[in-house]
Amino acid sequence: MDEPIVVGIDIGTTKVCTLVARVEGEQNLRILGVGIEPSQGIRKGAVVDLGAASTAIARSIEKAQRTSGLEITSALVSLAGSHVASVNSRGVVGISGGIIDQEDIARALESAQAIAIPHNRQIIHVIQRGFVVDGQDGIRNPLGMHGYRLEVEAHIITAAESTVENIRQCVEAAGVQVSHFVLNPLASGEVVLTETERQMGVVVCDIGGGTTDLAIYIDGDVWHTMVLALGGNHITSDIAHGLRLPLPQAEEVKKQYGHAIESEVSEDEILTLRTFGQEHPVQVSRRELAHIIEARVEEIFLFVLEEIKRSGYDGLLPAGMVLTGGTSLLPGIRTLASSVLGLPVRVAKPENLVGLTDQLQSPAYSTSVGLLHWALLLSEAAPTPRKHTPFRGGGINTETLKNFLRRLLP
Incomplete structure (x- = not known):
């Protein structure tokens, strides 16, 4: 057991995902433990119910410990929210x-x-x-x-101290110390970007349930970051209101029949749904569903475009956008994003995974897997990091340091 163990806890609006991995050879990670639990008490990246959030996080950690057979004492934790x-x-x-x-x-x-x-x-x-x-x-x-x-x-x-401390408190209630917080799009960027994209100029867009997280990379470094309080849950909410459905049913309808471009859906496709106030199931056109989804998705990308322009780097992104996060699984979303932004767009997910990876090969887990890569970089560059102190780099291998400098953490 000489090989180091790294742990990441991705605390999202829709799910909490705890991953345990062993570092093998040159920067290879073998996933040993996976704990995925529906999120409770988290809204738009912030804790709104301390007890519920603590319970969901504790269950996720417990599942990861059970599947890996290892006790988790510290972990990297994801961070998002409009307070960033x-x-x-x-x-x-x-x-x-x-x-x-x-x-x-x-x-x-x-x-x-x-x-x-x-x-x-x-x-x-x-x-x-x-x-x-x-x-x-x-x-x-x-x-x-x-x-x-x-x-x-x-x-x-920077982030709101109260929000960060609330998340820390939830994690520590499960007996796990937070070694570092990592912003969602930076974690995702570690696994979905190629080195060429980083150098040319690219924007990572991670659309989760409660937030849309952006990071602009130019010349290999992060030049701008932003978190928008919009995400897949807003699409679900629109479907629930538009078709008069309970939220859980609206989420299922979105996943099974949703499409981001109305014109690409046939007028003949009909869904049979049980709506509020109706004794019998009613028939709804799938095109009507796509109309509701397209309006909200277009709005999300208009906000993203506005933020890219506000950063001043909109003319420096020849590699376009890399789209990830659970909402990027929506059919047609790549085409609509490219149309709104006027940039090339591709959808990316974690690849080249080894171990317990069945569930993780999806854009929804880019942040979760990315946290392990951050943990790997930190364990290489600072084998014995001092808690809550800036990285100093004493006694570090020079080659490792060169690779790590661009991703410096306090």
């Missing part, structure tokens, strides 16, 4: 020895964090976007270079 915000910042330090070492890079990143943050918010990620040494920009890794002045451009992601 991001800002780009710049830090500058002088180089005393003339050669840049890891301590100088850490000081530059700390300098970038010296921004005015409201007392009720906390920093979740500090991700470097690039370095400038003595006025020369475009430097990816300055370690070992000669210079006297080091600047870093950093992308800083």
Whole structure:
């Protein structure tokens, strides 16, 4: 059992998924334990019922422990919700020895964090976007270079402290310590993006039940992140209101018969449904269902387009969008997204998985699997991380450090 064990807990609006994996060889993960439980007490990424959320998380963890035969003591936990915000910042330090070492890079990143943050918010990620040494920009890794002045451009992601602490409390109630929080689209990006897409310019769009999570990657780094409080549950709610159905039945109808483009559905297709106030089942056109879905999906992508334009990077995304999350399984959604955004779009899911992977090969589990990849990066770069302290990088393999710098966590 020398090989390290990594654990990720994806706490979503619709499900809680706990994964346990063993690291084998060079960056290979074998899934040992899976615990999937319907989510309770979570709405739009935030805890609304502490007891219900704690119970759902505890059940998910218990299932993963049972299937893996291992006790879970700490884990990486996903984070989403409209309370998440991001800002780009710049830090500058002088180089005393003339050669840049890891301590100088850490000081530059700390300098970038010296921004005015409201007392009720906390920093979740500090991700470097690039370095400038003595006025020369475009430097990816300055370690070992000669210079006297080091600047870093950093992308800083913050979240509401109360929301983060509520999630931490729910996880710790199950006897598990939170080693780090990871923003949903950054976790998803680890498993759905190719290196070429990261370099060219791409936006990851993870549409879950309660939120739509965005991350823009350019030149291999994260340049912008955003969480919208819209998701698949809004589509379900529209179906429930439009066709007068209970929410559980509306969700089933969406999964079985839903389509994101009305014009692609035949007028002859009829569904038989039992609606409110009707003694006998009534017949509903599938095209009417698609009409309801298309309106909401189009609205979601119009908000996404607005956010991409607001970031200022809309002209820097030749690789287009990679769509993932449970709602991306909706037929026709890729075509509609491409039409609204004017970008190439592909739907992606976790691939090359080993072990207990039957349920996980779906876009709905991109964040869950991505958390394990983050845990892998952290375990490689900091074998003995200090709890709640920024990553310093003491005694780290240089090659590992180069790979890890772009995904720096506080």
